[in-house]
Amino acid sequence: MEHIYLDNAATTPVKPEVLDAMIPYFTQNFGNPSSVYKIAQINKKAVDESRETIAKALGAQTNEIFFTSGGTEADNWAIKGIAEAHKAKGNHIITTKIEHHAVLHTCEFLEKHGYEVTYLDVNEDGLIDLNELESAIKDTTILISVMYANNEIGTIQPIAEIGAIAKKHNVYFHTDAVQAVGQVKIDVKEQNIDLLSLSGHKINGPKGIGILYIRRGLKLENLIHGGAQERGRRAGTENVAGIVGLAKAMELTYTNFDAKIEKLTKLRDKLIDGLLATIPYAKLNGHRTMRLPNNANISVEFVEGESLLLLLDMNGIAASSGSACTSGSLDPSHVLLALGLPHEKAHGSIRFTFGEMNTEEQVDFVLEKMPQIVDRMRQMSPLYEDFLKQKQDK
Structure with a gap:
């Protein structure tokens, strides 16, 4: 049985070219870049060149890229660093209700230490209201943190517009771009981004490495000493x-x-259109077009998401019921609840996220199996049986 991996938002396989580039730095090029001798300086040069490559991809300057252990550390550093460095100006932070927990839990931590946090609502597509954002800014506001694209529903926020609002009010703007990097083109200068987080393992790179972009001249307290x-x-x-x-x-x-994005978008749309056409009482979560090219998040009524995942897995299909960071929780997704979905619909949601290795044939296989699985689950659901009876009575 073929194994079809459709959970690329959780993590991605390391590309062979990436592994080949890394291997020498585990073996012969093992020097500490902070040392002065030749084998160490080889590594210092490799770090410097890597920093330059990443900066170029983001429209940043080389000295604005700082390496971290991943996106979570970068988010923590950006938010706590601004909070600590600018507490003399104010204690107010603005974020959204659908952020990754690396942002939400950091904000909750700061609330325990005297900071005030405004959590913006989103509409049914997962988009914030720019007027609401601007209205939330106070004299004490020091930071706006809004994720570039949501990890569960794939909705892309109007980042340049948010950056312009932040700049107009002299407030710093951080974006968690962990899901967006490699899916959209990013230019930190054009989009008025002051701080940006990303992670290697979402773009076919290794786990345990990420960056925080810090705009030159920005005052930020260190997280790790x-x-x-x-x-x-x-x-x-x-x-x-x-x-x-x-x-x-x-x-x-x-x-x-461009060719990669065209392929991913085609696969995404084929899956979305196919599932909505063949599964009654199914709904797309997130904006239909302002979404990541590789993300399809579908709510299916009268089924339970975790059971659906297990049955898909038995058919060789790996997907997700939401964020990989919360997959051990039985609580419904905070993102889907923020969209206005009731608990039962949020529990019946599933996320498919594509990578470059996925094919149309794999989508065809999912479109064959998923309606069969849903139908089988609904036949065992008393809720679905009651729903059909009520419908007939009408």
Whole structure:
């Protein structure tokens, strides 16, 4: 049985070219980049060149890229760093109700330490209201943190417009772009982004490496203290192999970019249209067009998401019921609840996310199996039976 992996928003396989680029830095090029001798300086050069590659992909300057252990650390650093460095100006932060937990839990932590946080609502498509955002800004507002694209429903926010509002009011703007990198073109300068988080393992790079873009001249308190690595802003011996792998992954993900996005969009739309046409009482979550090219999130009434996932897995299909970071929880997705979905519909949602290796034949297989699985589950559902009876009585 073929294994069909459709959970690329959770993580992605490392590309062979990325692994090949990394291997020498585990073995012969093992030097510490902070040392002065030749084998160490080889690694320092590799780190510098990687920083340059990543900066170029984001429209940033080389000295604005700082390596982290991943997106979660970058989010924590951006938000806590701004909060601590600018507490003399104010204590108010604006974010949204559908952020990744790396942002939400960081904001909740700061609330316990005297900070005020406004959590913006979103509409049924997952978009914030720009007027509501601007109205929420106070004299004490120091940071706006809005994710570039949602990890569950794929909705893309109007980032440039948010950045313009932040700039107009002299407020810093951070975006968690973990899901967006490699799926959309990003230019931090054009979009008025002050801080941006990304992670390597979402773009066919290694786990355990990410970056925080920090606009030049921005005052930010350090999150991790120790040595003088990363120009004194992020302590710890550099993960050279991971850094090289991240840079190679960034380079590859933006090579033949338009063709890749066209392919992913075609697969996404075929799956969405096919599922909505063949499964009664199914609904797309997130904006139909302002969404990531690889994301399809569908709510199916009268079924339970976790059971649906298990049955798909038995047919060789790997998908998700939401964020990989919360898959161990029985609570419905906070993102779907924020869209206005009732608990029972939120529990019956499933996310398919494509990668470059997926094919139309695989989509055809999902379109064959998924309606069969849903039909079988509904036949065992007393809720569905009651619903059909009520419908007949009308």
